[in-house]
Amino acid sequence: MTLVTYQGTLLAQTREWTNLHDDELRRRAVQDAADKNVGALVSLTTAFLAHMGGSGVLTSPRTIEAYALGVRQFVQYAASQALNLLRPGQHDAQNYVGALLAAGRAPAGVGVKVAAAVCLYRALRWAGATEADPFRDVRIPKDRTPGIVKRPPYTEDELADVLERSDTHAKFLLFLTAHAGLRISEALALAWDDLDEGTRRIQVRSGKGRKGRVVAMSTSLARATRHYRALYGPGGAEHADGRRTTPGTQVFRYGSVMTARYHLGRAFAAAGVAFRGFHPGRKYAGTRLLQQVRDFGRVAAHLGHESVDTTRRGYAALAADDLKADLSGW
Known part of the structure; x- marks a missing residue:
């Protein structure tokens, strides 16, 4: 399956979701999360960024791409581990961090992936699909080596x-x-x-x-x-x-x-x-x-x-x- 991060303008991407009635927005978000529908969850997160993010519809394409990739990777991980996105377990988020670190990702890179997952859950809460905030207390080790x-x-x-x-x-x-x-x-x-x-x-x-x-x-x-x-x-x-x-x-x-x-x-x-x-x-x-x-x-x-x-x-x-x-x- 080829994932398209977004098509057209960010404003159009946003309206795909914000034009829905609240009940329909919630229903679709719940269904997509239950099905772990990668494309739809990326689209929902993008719409949330463009509607409620700090830069709104001026969010840069590179930021959109980075978050889209991070959401895609987290949802695929959740599918491989049979995680319930709407009712995550107490240790699911930290286990995701551990899996990324064990795979050789640097702490800074893990932070980027976690930021995308955090945004996904903000989008799900915005849509009324869940109240879960599993990444609120996760810990990512600090890398003390200077970037230079x-x-x-x-x-x-x-x-x-x-x-x-x-x-x-x-x-x-x-x-x-x-x-x-x-x-x-x-x-x-x-x-x-x-x-x-x-x-x-x-x-x-x-x-x-x-x-x-x-x-x-x-x-x-x-x-x-x-x-x-x-x-x-x-x-x-x-x-x-x-x-x-x-x-x-x-x-x-x-x-x-x-x-x-x-x-x-x-x-x-x-x-x-x-x-x-x-x-x-x-x-x-x-x-x-x-x-x-x-x-x-x-x-x-x-x-x-x-x-x-x-x-x-x-x-x-x-x-x-x-x-x-x-x-x-x-």
């Missing part, structure tokens, strides 16, 4: 090797993540008007939590932007057959993160460098900038972090011998 240690940034040599083997699209995307520190979703959402290589500024309009910011370009990124615009921007280069590039408002031709991952992964493979995703590029930007400015606040602003603690824990680190010069002569 578990998932380190790309090195200077790795990035140099990949840039040498990248095509124009991949190179520009890599500069946006590893120099501007943009999230992949922020980079793919850029429009041509958001780039100002003359003043070396990027206007990020679709940051996390819908917060915008202005990001400074490095010299290399500004140069790459000029080259990229000359080839693919409005009035760009002429092709061999006489055609001219006629782009839309979006900067990248990549339609999704998966497509971008495929193309950038090819550049990494050609360079013989393991591709570990886009975040190690952001971590490179954070760590290199911190070594220069030694100010977590400024680095957090560059990366678009609301909390400096987020930057400190997972995105930037000073070298172990960073204080050698300061301590010399003691």
Whole structure:
């Protein structure tokens, strides 16, 4: 069975449930929970997020996808264990956490899966199907290892090797993540008007939590932007057959993160460098900038972090011998 997380707009997804009479909403939710109907329970959770979630219908597609996957996995686990979703046992939720940990999932990943299951039960309570709140008291072990240690940034040599083997699209995307520190979703959402290589500024309009910011370009990124615009921007280069590039408002031709991952992964493979995703590029930007400015606040602003603690824990680190010069002569 192929699971479709949602079709059309979030508002339409919400109305599929909110347009129901209260009794019918409850009846359908009870039936779907009893049948462990994965698609319907994902749809119900999505409708709840769009109707009652903190961001409502502005909830990002990536959040919807993450919750949909988490709900799907929990419902499949419940089916395999013959659990009653509407009347869960006292230990069912903690047993689910234990199963995830025993399967090798990191505590942070378990937390994401539990958040999806919690949202499912909020949706079921919203629909009037149950009063159960089985994940209220679950315990997930804390991982004391900093994120920067578990998932380190790309090195200077790795990035140099990949840039040498990248095509124009991949190179520009890599500069946006590893120099501007943009999230992949922020980079793919850029429009041509958001780039100002003359003043070396990027206007990020679709940051996390819908917060915008202005990001400074490095010299290399500004140069790459000029080259990229000359080839693919409005009035760009002429092709061999006489055609001219006629782009839309979006900067990248990549339609999704998966497509971008495929193309950038090819550049990494050609360079013989393991591709570990886009975040190690952001971590490179954070760590290199911190070594220069030694100010977590400024680095957090560059990366678009609301909390400096987020930057400190997972995105930037000073070298172990960073204080050698300061301590010399003691």
